[in-house]
Amino acid sequence: MGPHAHNGHVPxxxxxxxxxxxLVVDDDAALAEMLGIVLRREGYEPAFVADGAxxxxxxxQVRPDLVxxxxxxxxxxxxxxxGDIRAQSSVPIIMLTAKGDTIDVVQGLExxxxxxxxxxxxxxxxxxxxxxxxxxxxxxQAETLGIGDLTIDVPAHQVSRDGQPIALTPLEFDLLVALxxxxxxxxxxxxxxxxxxxxxxxxxxxxxxxxxxxxxxxxERDPERPEVVLTVRGVGYKAGPA
Amino acid sequence: MTVRARLRRWSAAGWxxxxxxxxxxxxxxTMLVAGVVVVVVSVVLFRQISDQLLEVKRDAAIDQAQxxxxxxxxxxxxxxxxxxxxxxxxxxxxxRELQSRNGEAGNFDTVLVYRTGxxxxxxxxxxxxxxxxxxxxxxxxxxxxxxxxxxxxxxxASGRVxxxxxxxxxxxxGQGGEQVDLYYAFPLDQEQETLSLVRSTVAISGIALTLFxxxxxxxxxxLVVDPVRRAAQGAQRLxxxxxxxxxxxxxxxxxxxxxxxFNAMADSLQKQITQLEGLSQLQQRFTSDVSHxxxxxxxxxxMAAEVLHESRADFDPHVARSAELLYAEVNRFExxxxxxxxxxxxxxxxxxxxxxxTDLVPLVRGVAxxxxxxxxxxxxxLEVRTPDRPVIADVDARRVQRVLRNLVGNAxxxxxxxxxxxxxxxxxxxxxxTVRDHGIGLTPQEADRVFDRFWRADPxxxxxxxxxxxxxxxxxxxxxxHGGWLQVWGQPEQGAQFRLTLPLTAGEELTASPLPLRPVxxxxxxxxx
Numbered sequence: 001m002g003p004h005a006h007n008g009h010v011p012x013x014x015x016x017x018x019x020x021x022x023l024v025v026d027d028d029a030a031l032a033e034m035l036g037i038v039l040r041r042e043g044y045e046p047a048f049v050a051d052g053a054x055x056x057x058x059x060x061q062v063r064p065d066l067v068x069x070x071x072x073x074x075x076x077x078x079x080x081x082x083g084d085i086r087a088q089s090s091v092p093i094i095m096l097t098a099k100g101d102t103i104d105v106v107q108g109l110e111x112x113x114x115x116x117x118x119x120x121x122x123x124x125x126x127x128x129x130x131x132x133x134x135x136x137x138x139x140x141q142a143e144t145l146g147i148g149d150l151t152i153d154v155p156a157h158q159v160s161r162d163g164q165p166i167a168l169t170p171l172e173f174d175l176l177v178a179l180x181x182x183x184x185x186x187x188x189x190x191x192x193x194x195x196x197x198x199x200x201x202x203x204x205x206x207x208x209x210x211x212x213x214x215x216x217x218x219x220e221r222d223p224e225r226p227e228v229v230l231t232v233r234g235v236g237y238k239a240g241p242a
Numbered sequence: 243m244t245v246r247a248r249l250r251r252w253s254a255a256g257w258x259x260x261x262x263x264x265x266x267x268x269x270x271x272t273m274l275v276a277g278v279v280v281v282v283v284s285v286v287l288f289r290q291i292s293d294q295l296l297e298v299k300r301d302a303a304i305d306q307a308q309x310x311x312x313x314x315x316x317x318x319x320x321x322x323x324x325x326x327x328x329x330x331x332x333x334x335x336x337x338r339e340l341q342s343r344n345g346e347a348g349n350f351d352t353v354l355v356y357r358t359g360x361x362x363x364x365x366x367x368x369x370x371x372x373x374x375x376x377x378x379x380x381x382x383x384x385x386x387x388x389x390x391x392x393x394x395x396x397x398x399a400s401g402r403v404x405x406x407x408x409x410x411x412x413x414x415x416g417q418g419g420e421q422v423d424l425y426y427a428f429p430l431d432q433e434q435e436t437l438s439l440v441r442s443t444v445a446i447s448g449i450a451l452t453l454f455x456x457x458x459x460x461x462x463x464x465l466v467v468d469p470v471r472r473a474a475q476g477a478q479r480l481x482x483x484x485x486x487x488x489x490x491x492x493x494x495x496x497x498x499x500x501x502x503x504f505n506a507m508a509d510s511l512q513k514q515i516t517q518l519e520g521l522s523q524l525q526q527r528f529t530s531d532v533s534h535x536x537x538x539x540x541x542x543x544x545m546a547a548e549v550l551h552e553s554r555a556d557f558d559p560h561v562a563r564s565a566e567l568l569y570a571e572v573n574r575f576e577x578x579x580x581x582x583x584x585x586x587x588x589x590x591x592x593x594x595x596x597x598x599x600t601d602l603v604p605l606v607r608g609v610a611x612x613x614x615x616x617x618x619x620x621x622x623x624l625e626v627r628t629p630d631r632p633v634i635a636d637v638d639a640r641r642v643q644r645v646l647r648n649l650v651g652n653a654x655x656x657x658x659x660x661x662x663x664x665x666x667x668x669x670x671x672x673x674x675x676t677v678r679d680h681g682i683g684l685t686p687q688e689a690d691r692v693f694d695r696f697w698r699a700d701p702x703x704x705x706x707x708x709x710x711x712x713x714x715x716x717x718x719x720x721x722x723x724h725g726g727w728l729q730v731w732g733q734p735e736q737g738a739q740f741r742l743t744l745p746l747t748a749g750e751e752l753t754a755s756p757l758p759l760r761p762v763x764x765x766x767x768x769x770x771x
Contacts, residue, residue, distance in 0.1 A: 031542045038545055098537045120541040120576050123548050188604065205639060206596070234599040234634035 019043045020134050023064035025055050025081060026096065027073050035068065038123045044130065052076035056084045066133055068126075070096045071108060079111045086112030090169040092133035096121075109210035114171040115197055116207075132198030136170040146242035147180035148228035150219060159219070171196065172215045179229060179239040188236040212237060265463045272459035273452065280448040288444055292437050296430075299406060300390060302347035303428050307388070307408040310340050314354060314412045314424050326363075329356055333365035340424075341367045348432065353425040354412075357384075371395070371427060375407065383409035383423045395427065404430040469497040473504050485512040526590040532583070540576060547572045581712040585695070588719040595723050597636040597748040602673055603628045605639060606666045609646040617654045623661040624650070633668040636748035641720040645728070646675060648713045649740045653679035656738070667756040671746055674757040678739040684732025692730055693718045717742075727752060731759045 022039050026032045027050045036046040049058040052073035059067065067085060071078035082093055095108045095116035105116055115129055145152040151160050157173055159166045168176065178195050179187060187195075189205035197207060216223040227240045259266055317336040333354045340352045353366040353375070364372035374395050382389045388410035397403040405427050412422040472489060479487040488508060489501035551569035554562040587593050610626045617624045646664075653662040660680035667674055684692065691697050696711040721728035724744050732738040743755040 028538045028542070031538055034542045034545045037549065041549075119537040120544045123545050190604075190608070209598075234601045234632060 020065035021045045021047060021062065022066045022068060022130065023047045023049065023059060023062050024068045025049050025052070025058075025073065025078070026068070026070040027051070028070070035126070038126065039130070042127050042130075052078070052081055055081045056088075059085055060088075064091065066130060067091060067093045068096060068130075069093055069113070071104060072098065079107055082108060082111040082113050086169075090167075092136065092170065094129055094133060105204070106206060106210055109207065110214070112169070112214075114169065114211075128198065133171075135198070136174055145177065145180040147176060147183070148219075148240035148242065150176075150228060152177060152180055161219075166218055168215070168218060171211065172218065175211055175215055176219070176229075179237065180242075183239045183242060186232045186235050186238045192236065208237075264467050265460060268463045269456055269460045273456045276452045276455040280452050284444045284448045288437075288441060291440050295433055295436065296406075299347060299428065299430070299433060303350075303406055303408050303426060304388075304390065306343075306347050306350070307390075307410050307424070307426050310343075310352070310426065311388075311410045311412050311424055313340060313343075314422065315414065318354075318356075318412060318414055318422050330363065330365065333363065337365045337367055347428050349429060351427045351429075353427070355423045355425070357421045357423070368427075372425070375409075375425060379407055379409050379425075380423075383411055383425070384421070386411050392430075395429075397429065397431075404434055406430055466497065469500065473500055476504060476508075480508055480511065485515060522590060525586070526592050536579060540572075540579065544572050544576060578712075581716060584716050585712050585719070588716070588723075593719065593723055595748070596638045596640075597724070598639075599634050600637050600639045600642075602633040602635055602637070602642070602666055602668075602675070605642060606646065606664060606675060609643055609650060610664055613647065613650050613654060616651065617662065620654055620657075621659045622654050622657050624654070624664060625661050626664045628666040629668065633666060633673050633746075635668075635673050635744055635746045637724060637744055638720075641723065642742075642744070645717040645720050645742055646677070648717050649675075649677040649742070652713070653677045653681075653738075653740070656681040658682060660737070665757060668746070669754075669756040671750060672743055672752055672754070672756055673746060674741055674743045674755045676739055676741045676757050676759075676761070678737065678761055680737040683734045683736045684730070684738045685734055686732070689730050689732040689738075693728070725749060725752065727755065729759050731761070 019042070022044045024032050024035050024039075024046055026035070026048075029050070032048050032050065036048065039046045047058070047062045047064060049055050053076050055069075055073075055076065069078050069082060073081070078095065082095070085091065085093060092115075093113045095105075095113045096119060097104055097108065097116050098119045108116060114133055117126055117129055143154045145154065149161055150166070152158070152173075153160075154177060157170070159168055159173065159176065175192065175196050178192065189208040192208050193199040193205065212229055213223075216226050216229055219228050220226045230238050230240050232238055260270075314336055317339070318332060333356055337352050337354050340354070341350075351366065351368045351371055353364050353372050355362050355364045355372060357363075362372075366372055376391060376393050379389060379391045379393075388408070390406060390408045392404065392406055394402040395405045395407075408426045408428070410424050412424050414420065414422050469489075476487050476489050485508070488505050491498050491501045491505070547565070547569045550565040554565045557565060606628055607626060610624050614624060650662065650664060657679035658681040663676070663678040665676045665678070693714050695715045698711060718728045721742055721744070725748070726742065726744040729741050729743075730738060731741070739759065739761050741755060741757060741759050743752055743757075745752055
């Protein structure tokens with residue numbers, strides 16, 4: 001029995017306290033099924049789509065809390081699907097990539113993916129990534145932060161400049177909040193990976209680089225001369241003075 | 243600069259030009275040979291012409307002199323020797339008469355001398371001619387012989403003119419030692435003019451001929467050398483990688499054949515290189531395809547193995563053990579696969595350096611802390627020494643971490659429980675990290691081979707860290723990609739030291755490392771035999 005049998009249904013075996021709905025976009029039936037087993041075991045509710053061309057329709061139908069997206073798909077490639085989803089929703093996207101090659105990873109991140117896992121990955125690794133992305137926005141205490149000339153309303157997930165709201169994905173929001181909460185600290189990329197992405201051990205610092213670029217493109221007046229997220233040469237990043 | 247130094251420089255430059263320019267060489271040689279030939283021919287020609295000219299003149303002069311002698315003899319035969327006035331008038335009349343006869347020998351002057359004892363009475367067609375006649379000529383004629391001689395005589399004005407002189411005694415029936423001599427003076431100014439005209443004509447045409455021959459030499463050389471130069475430039479551009487470079491083929495001569503074979507060579511080179519590039523792309527595609535195609539099922543297998551592994555408590559002992567083995571070996575397989583793919587990415591030239599300014603101090607400390615648990619498990623202490631200040635270098639942090647993790651992992655594994663020292667140091671241009679262990683060490687032969695693929699110092703050694711045998715090969719490639727060095731020192735029973743040296747600025751060439759490769763060997767207490 002293939003994974004498609006579960007498509008769109010909430011199997012009765014899953015507890016009603018499901019921790020979240022995960023859409024698996026992968027054309028490899030065995031891997032998709034295995035991902036389903038692992039996710040279900042961890043209490044997530046998986047949904048599947050194998051055809052890239054049908055990915056967006058299924059996404060709209062399922063309304064998942066997170067997307068696991070294989071980059072190489074028949075029909076429509078992962079990068080395009082990533083862009084399609086990002087255009088509609090700020091749902092966390094984790095890429096499954098078969099290549100450690102720079103270009104694919106960076107392109108995926110630039111297309112809007114929040115994180116990636118490289119095949120072959122271990123179930124623990126995958127679950128840690130999924131959990132980390134879904135945990136986003138849970139820590140909402142009533143506080144207002146300032147960074148550069150921006151104002152952050154943390155519980156409302158609102159960033160604004162001069163009263164004009166700026167739309168950010170949850171990951172970009174968390175990145176900005178992490179910097180704004182400790183305006184005097186210089187964050188190494190490793191520290192940001194740990195605080196924002198939830199990596200315990202050293203991981204790919206390109207994640208940080210690409211997302212800082214994406215964040216700057218949205219929040220800086222001139223991304224070439226950043227005033228909100230400053231680079232500290234050889235070390236990492238810090239918040240611009242409020 | 244002294245004159246001598248300047249001369250030396252010029253002569254060096256000249257020697258260089260001589261050696262490097264075929265055209266100059268051929269031009270100079272042609273000039274030399276043509277010049278010598280022209281000079282020899284000119285000299286011979288000139289000599290021939292002047293000899294001929296003078297011979298004709300001399301023959302005519304002698305003929306005229308003989309005719310003159312006959313005439314003079316008839317005139318002075320009845321000269322009254324005692325009567326001075328009669329002698330003078332006879333001589334003067336005869337000279338006038340002789341002077342009026344034109345011969346083939348051109349202009350001339352005549353002197354008729356009547357001598358008695360020591361007194362000579364000349365009658366001459368030009369004043370002061372007789373006193374200027376050369377003494378040996380006069381002496382020879384006095385002695386009764388007919389002679390000719392070349393000499394230069396005053397021409398009456400300021401200059402002196404080369405002159406052919408002919409003198410002959412006029413036989414008379416003298417009783418009292420009287421003697422009559424006849425002299426002719428043929429000025430050679432016309433002949434001289436002719437000869438100087440001939441001389442300048444020969445010289446000018448000689449120079450022109452030489453220049454013409456040199457010009458032809460240079461032109462011919464150029465016709466040959468230019469295509470050769472073009473071919474050389476073409477070959478150079480081809481060598482620089484411009485595979486589309488071809489030569490123009492004109493006509494069907496040897497040079498055209500040169501161009502044709504050059505182009506054929508370029509065609510075949512281009513074809514082979516394109517083919518190789520195709521193969522290389524195929525290799526990269528293959529790598530990438532294997533990467534995808536193999537990794538997807540491997541991911542499924544690995545996940546399944548892990549699920550089984552986590553549930554092994556529920557299985558029969560032998561099934562549980564099988565699950566453990568499956569899990570461990572799948573993980574090992576995964577490590578090997580990713581290392582193989584990494585090295586093949588290097589082989590395909592697809593590895594890219596993503597260098598950015600990075601502080602190496604936290605990087606080195608991070609690697610050490612990541613490996614502390616492994617070190618503790620093997621009963622080995624990690625000692626880390628770093629500078630107090632940041633060491634900022636343009637590096638690909640991921641690759642440098644991988645190299646250091648590999649080196650420290652190896653050192654811990656082969657360190658036989660002795661401390662492993664990790665040292666970072668930097669100077670103005672470079673940073674270096676050494677990883678020193680005090681294990682069983684390496685022989686020089688082993689040290690030469692540690693970076694070889696799949697090489698193991700001791701195949702029977704117990705393996706704890708695992709790995710494919712490609713770790714150090716990949717590390718070496720990582721170091722090279724940075725323009726850095728990865729080197730090893732080893733001594734049996736003294737341990738080993740690996741040194742990674744990286745330029746602080748990406749692309750700078752390394753000249754020296756801040757740390758010595760060869761450590762100062764301190765015998766540890768409790769070691770040795």
